[in-house]
Amino acid sequence: MASRAQGSTSRTPDSRRAESPAGSGDDGDWGGVRLHVVTGKGGTGKSTVAAALALALASHGRRVLLCEVEGRQGIARMFDVDPLPYAERRIATGLAGPDGRAGAVHALHIDAESALMDYLAMYYKLGRAGRALDRFGVVEFATTIAPGVRDVLLTGKVYEAVNRNSRNRGAVRYDAVVLDAPPTGRIVQFLDVNAEVAVLARMGPIKHQSDAVMELLRSPQTAVHLVTLLEEMPVQETADAIEELQAADLTVGAVVVNQVRPDELDDESLAAARSGGLDSDRIAADLTAAGLEHGETLVTDLLHEAHDHAERRAVEDEQRLRVAGLGRPTYELPRLATGIDLGGLYELAARLREEGMA
Amino acid sequence: MSPATDRSRHRVGPLASTAREAPMLDVDALLDDPETRIIVCCGSGGVGKTTTSAALALRAAERGRHVVVLTIDPARRLAQSMGIEQLDNTPRPVPDLTWPKGTRKRPTKAPRMDAMMLDMKRTFDEVVESQANPEKAQQILENPFYVALSSSFAGTQEYMAMEKLGQIYRDAERDGTYDLIVVDTPPSRSALDFLDAPERLSSFLDGRFIKLLLAPARGPARMMTMGLQLFTSALTKILGAQVLQDLQTFVAAVDTLFGGFRQRAQQTYQLLQTGGTAFLVIAAPEPDALREAAYFVERLDEDQMPLAGLVVNRATATSPEDLDAEEALAAAARLERKKSRTVTPGLLRLHADRMRLAEREARLRERFTAAHPEVPTVVVAALPTDVHDLDGLRQVGRLLAGS
Numbered sequence: 005m006a007s008r009a010q011g012s013t014s015r016t017p018d019s020r021r022a023e024s025p026a027g028s029g030d031d032g033d034w035g036g037v038r039l040h041v042v043t044g045k046g047g048t049g050k051s052t053v054a055a056a057l058a059l060a061l062a063s064h065g066r067r068v069l070l071c072e073v074e075g076r077q078g079i080a081r082m083f084d085v086d087p088l089p090y091a092e093r094r095i096a097t098g099l100a101g102p103d104g105r106a107g108a109v110h111a112l113h114i115d116a117e118s119a120l121m122d123y124l125a126m127y128y129k130l131g132r133a134g135r136a137l138d139r140f141g142v143v144e145f146a147t148t149i150a151p152g153v154r155d156v157l158l159t160g161k162v163y164e165a166v167n168r169n170s171r172n173r174g175a176v177r178y179d180a181v182v183l184d185a186p187p188t189g190r191i192v193q194f195l196d197v198n199a200e201v202a203v204l205a206r207m208g209p210i211k212h213q214s215d216a217v218m219e220l221l222r223s224p225q226t227a228v229h230l231v232t233l234l235e236e237m238p239v240q241e242t243a244d245a246i247e248e249l250q251a252a253d254l255t256v257g258a259v260v261v262n263q264v265r266p267d268e269l270d271d272e273s274l275a276a277a278r279s280g281g282l283d284s285d286r287i288a289a290d291l292t293a294a295g296l297e298h299g300e301t302l303v304t305d306l307l308h309e310a311h312d313h314a315e316r317r318a319v320e321d322e323q324r325l326r327v328a329g330l331g332r333p334t335y336e337l338p339r340l341a342t343g344i345d346l347g348g349l350y351e352l353a354a355r356l357r358e359e360g361m362a
Numbered sequence: 363m364s365p366a367t368d369r370s371r372h373r374v375g376p377l378a379s380t381a382r383e384a385p386m387l388d389v390d391a392l393l394d395d396p397e398t399r400i401i402v403c404c405g406s407g408g409v410g411k412t413t414t415s416a417a418l419a420l421r422a423a424e425r426g427r428h429v430v431v432l433t434i435d436p437a438r439r440l441a442q443s444m445g446i447e448q449l450d451n452t453p454r455p456v457p458d459l460t461w462p463k464g465t466r467k468r469p470t471k472a473p474r475m476d477a478m479m480l481d482m483k484r485t486f487d488e489v490v491e492s493q494a495n496p497e498k499a500q501q502i503l504e505n506p507f508y509v510a511l512s513s514s515f516a517g518t519q520e521y522m523a524m525e526k527l528g529q530i531y532r533d534a535e536r537d538g539t540y541d542l543i544v545v546d547t548p549p550s551r552s553a554l555d556f557l558d559a560p561e562r563l564s565s566f567l568d569g570r571f572i573k574l575l576l577a578p579a580r581g582p583a584r585m586m587t588m589g590l591q592l593f594t595s596a597l598t599k600i601l602g603a604q605v606l607q608d609l610q611t612f613v614a615a616v617d618t619l620f621g622g623f624r625q626r627a628q629q630t631y632q633l634l635q636t637g638g639t640a641f642l643v644i645a646a647p648e649p650d651a652l653r654e655a656a657y658f659v660e661r662l663d664e665d666q667m668p669l670a671g672l673v674v675n676r677a678t679a680t681s682p683e684d685l686d687a688e689e690a691l692a693a694a695a696r697l698e699r700k701k702s703r704t705v706t707p708g709l710l711r712l713h714a715d716r717m718r719l720a721e722r723e724a725r726l727r728e729r730f731t732a733a734h735p736e737v738p739t740v741v742v743a744a745l746p747t748d749v750h751d752l753d754g755l756r757q758v759g760r761l762l763a764g765s
Contacts, residue, residue, distance in 0.1 A: 046407020047646060078650070142571055187407055189435065210605075236748040237437045238408075266715050268708035282705060290706035294693035298685055305681045306709045312679075313712055315746035341718035343649070 032061075032362040033333055034257065037227045039166045039220065040182045041257075043191040043245070044231030045238045049262045051078045052344050052352065053231045053337065054184040059353035060362035062098020062107035066179040069165050070095075070111045073158045074186060079111045084346055088113035090122075092165075092176060096346075099353045110176060112165065116147035119157040123213075156197045156214050163217045166225070188230065188245040195221055195228070196252045227257030232327065234261055234320035239327060246330060258361060259332045261324070263339035265316060274317055277310035335359045384731040387671035387738035389763045393422040396541065398640050400531065400633070401670070404547045405644035406654040410675040412436050413749055413758060414644050415546040416444060416477070420752065421759035423475035424462055427542040430476040430534075432526060434519065434548045441479070443749050449479035451526075458752060476540070485522040485529075486512040493622045498615065507612035519548040520559035521627065528630035557634075557665060559627070575613045640670035643737075647677050647723035652730050659734050671738035673762065674727060678719040679743035687714040687721070740764055 034040070040057060044050035051072070058070040069092065072079050080087045083095045088111055098107040120143055147154050166181050186194045197214045220226060228249055232238040242259060249256050269277065276282045288303050296302065327334055337355055340348045356362050392398055403415045412433050419431035430453050433440070441449045445457045453476035461473060490508075491499045502508050512518060527545055534540040548555070598606055633639065641662055645655035655672060662669045685693075694710035731739070742761045749755055 047409060047648070047651070076650075081649075189407075236439060240437060240439070266712065268711045268715075269705060273705045273708065276705075286704055287706050287709065290697055290702065290704055291693070293700070293702075294696045294706075294710075296685065296689070296693050301681075302685060305684070306713060308681075309713055309716060310705075310709055312746050319747055341715050341722070343722050 032357070033360045034227055034362070036224060037257070038180055038225040039162065039227075040180060041185045041191075041195065041221075041226065041228040042182060042231060042260075043185045043188050043228060044260075044262075045189070045233075045241045046187050048231045048233050048238050049344075050187070050231040051076075051082065051184045052349070053229075053260050053262055054182050055079065055082050056337070056349050056352035056356055057229075057362060058109045058182040059096065059099045059349055060356040061180045061182065062096075062109045063101035063357075063362075064103070064105050064107060066098070066107035067176060068098065068107065068109050069176075069178040069181045070109055070184065071114055071162055071165065071181060072111075072184045073114045073162075074184070075113075075115060077113065078184065079113065082344065082346070082349060083109075083111070085111075090115060090118035099350055099357060107179075110178070112161075114158050114161045116154045116157045117143055119161045120147055123157060123160060153210070155194050156210060156217070159195065159197055159217050159221070160213055163220055166220060185228075188241050191228070191245060192248045192252050192254070195249075195254055222253050222255065224255065227255050229257040229260055230332075231260045231262050233263050234323040234327070236319070236323065239323045243326070243330060246332070256332060259327055259330060259334045260356075260361070261327060261334060261336045264336050265313070265320060265339060269310070269314070269317075273310075274314045277307070277314035278318065280307075280311070282307055282310060333361075335361045384672070384727075384735065384737060384739035386764065387673070387740040389418070389421075389740060390425070392640055392670055393418065393425055393427065393542075397638060399542060399638035400527070400640070401542070401544045402547065402634065402639065402641045403545065403644050403673075404641060404658055406651050409644050409646040409651050411644045412440055412546045413755075414642075414673060414675065414762065415544050416440060417749075417755045417758035417762060418642075419475055419477070419542075419544040420444075420456070420459070420755045421763065422542050422544070423456075423459055423473045424756075426473065428474050428540045429542045429544060430478065430530060430540045431544045431546070432523070432530065433477065433479050433546045434523060436479060436546075439748065439750070441477070443751050443755060444477050445752065446477055449477060451478060451481040451484050453478040453530075456752075480519070480523055480526055482519050482522045483513045485526050486518065489525060489622075489626075502612070502615045505612045505615060506608055508615075520555050521562075523548055524559055524627060524630045528626055528633065531630075531633060557631075557661060557667070561631075572613055575610050635666050635668070637668060639668055641667055642670050642673055644673045644675060646675050647726055649726060652726050656730060656733060659737055669737065671740065672730070672734075674723075674739060674741045676744040677741045678716055678723055680716060680720045684717060685713065687717040690714040690717065 040054075040061075042050050042054035042057065044053070055070060058068045062068040070079060072088075077087045079095070085093070085095050088095075090113060092110045092112045094108050095111045096109040098109055100106040147157065162181060162183055165178060168175055168177050185191055197217055230242045230245055232242040246256050273282070284303050284307060287306065288300070291298065291302060335356060336359070337352050340351065342348070344352075353362075392401070401415075401418060403411050403418070405411050412435075415431055415433060416436075419429045423429045433449065436449060441447065446454055456475045456477050459473040459475055487503060490502050493499075494502065523545070527543065530540070530543055534543065594606075634641075643655045643658050643662075645651040652674075659669060659672070661667075690710040691714045694707040694714070697704070697707045697710070727739070727741070731737075740762060742758070745754075745757065745761075749758060
């Protein structure tokens with residue numbers, strides 16, 4: 005399948021190849037990016053891709069933070085660890101680089117309530133007043149009802165992890181942060197916190213915070229990657245999301261095509277399979293030669309499956325052209341028939357590395 | 363009522379069944395039952411909820427029901443497949459419906475189905491306009507908090523979907539416009555948000571915070587305790603005085619509406635608990651989607667909401683007497699050693715891949731069934747191509763009905 009993946013993955017402008025904190029040469033197409041935001045339509049496997057990307061980026065002793073903000077505990081399940089608290093945990097060793105050196109993936113499950121208390125503690129010395137807020141239900145109000153505040157808090161915590169400096173003693177500094185973000189339908193609303201909050205807060209600390217977050221999100225240090233399948237609706241949603249992201253001045257990164265079907269038949273055979281032109285006698289003879297005694301029904305089943313497969317591949321090819329037309333660097337990941345386990349994540353990470361995404 | 367729907371609606375005690383196979387969901391019986399007035403399709407994102415809703419509505423219409431389908435955020439393609447260029451808050455008739463061949467008592471009129479899409483902000487505005495006098499309504503509609511709440515608050519879509527459903531139902535009862543409403547649910551962070559929306563709204567409206575914000579307007583001086591002063595000063599520090607003032611204005615303005623809001627949300631919630639409602643949980647044969655489905659099934663049970671069954675979309679189809687994956691791969695390898703340049707090894711490997719997928723999906727479904735053995739289920743094979751027209755939707759409908 006590697007042959008089918010688009011070979012044109014090094015289209016990133018050189019300006020992106022700013023020096024990386026680890027200072028190594030082979031840091032992929034997105035070397036200057038500190039914050040990788042991964043989104044996609046529901047069901048496209050964005051969390052899987054985010055996890056694989058984190059593993060792929062974590063080589064050469066680099067530390068990568070993988071964040072989730074949707075309260076699903078998806079990271080814990082994928083990496084087979086206990087549910088994550090609101091605290092950074094080292095959860096896996098990264099994929100070793102060509103020199104054999106790996107890095108580490110840390111994970112953080114961000115929930116708005118903890119982020120609010122964290123935020124209050126960090127920026128204000130509220131003391132008793134802070135507890136009063138909690139007592140009067142403000143924490144609940146701010147994190148569930150108050151428009152936009154939830155997203156400000158979630159993105160604010162990510163911002164803090166990316167911009168962490170030596171002043172925050174004892175905290176781990178990361179070479180890259182990967183955010184498993186909300187799905188494409190909500191991504192612009194989620195990232196464009198400034199637009200949301202500016203309506204409400206025209207001045208004051210929340211406004212300052214959201215401005216700082218927006219500056220990072222709009223800088224070349226951030227890239228929003230979109231995960232899609234080679235199906236009509238996800239590709240359409242990806243195209244729509246790219247437009248919306250660009251309209252909001254957010255930096256669109258790569259398109260990651262996930263769950264690509266196996267490539268077992270050449271174009272000629274695919275065409276024959278679609279038109280019913282495969283030689284059934286020949287196939288029957290082959291099956292007998294291979295020692296299979298399943299008779300005619302097996303031949304019919306195989307031809308039927310081939311037809312179905314060829315139809316889907318035709319849809320995939322059509323959609324692949326549309327994805328190419330989006331003009332973004334594109335990477336392809338195979339569909340793993342046995343599902344995604346930890347081993348599968350490393351396999352996908354290796355693919356991303358091969359294709360130059362990390 | 364069919365046995366399948368019967369069982370789901372009047373379940374008594376755990377079923378002592380050891381069968382791995384879930385009972386079959388009889389979709390046609392559900393659609394044909396005149397007692398079924400509302401079908402709610404719920405599940406996580408990307409499992410084909412909207413397409414399933416549209417296909418169910420179409421099938422019901424072409425079996426003689428007067429149907430409206432309320433979609434939340436349909437892909438343009440789906441609207442077009444129903445012959446409608448742009449869906450909005452107004453129900454529009456789906457053209458070119460026909461009675462299927464072999465309909466027993468074919469009526470003289472053509473079948474009828476309307477489709478619409480939830481316009482969250484419009485729906486919210488209408489609620490405000492219907493509850494307040496014009497002057498007050500205007501004041502609310504212009505408040506920045508209201509604007510943000512009605513257009514972008516994460517729970518508003520769920521709440522407005524409930525509100526719209528309640529409206530359509532009341533209108534349909536009054537005017538006899540529809541006898542079946544099929545509802546798609548918002549692509550929530552969690553499938554449960556839909557059910558929680560009214561409760562969240564109520565708890566917001568009853569919350570101490572709101573009462574506090576209202577306190578200065580109502581003004582008993584003894585409310586100004588030490589705690590409140592601390593509270594207000596902390597809020598001002600964080601939000602800024604202007605935000606706090608906007609918020610107070612907003613809360614004071616909508617205060618009088620709250621009773622109406624809460625009452626309607628509660629009514630719709632109760633409507634969902636009646637026997638006329640059937641919940642269908644939609645999933646894909648993926649761990650996350652089935653986990654969400656399981657949560658939903660449990661939650662519906664807790665809330666005494668009538669669950670009709672589970673739809674597993676996007677399944678891998680296999681034929682009954684299949685060659686297993688290992689055997690197929692071994693045969694492919696044998697053929698390749700002979701260096702014969704034919705398509706057969708490729709076909710065998712494709713078959714192996716398909717069998718592995720199917721085995722994995724079957725295992726996932728078995729796990730679901732082991733935990734929820736009583737939930738009637740239908741498995742819908744993935745279509746090779748996307749749905750483009752009514753015929754595509756009809757095909758999905760046939761698959762849903764297991765025919």
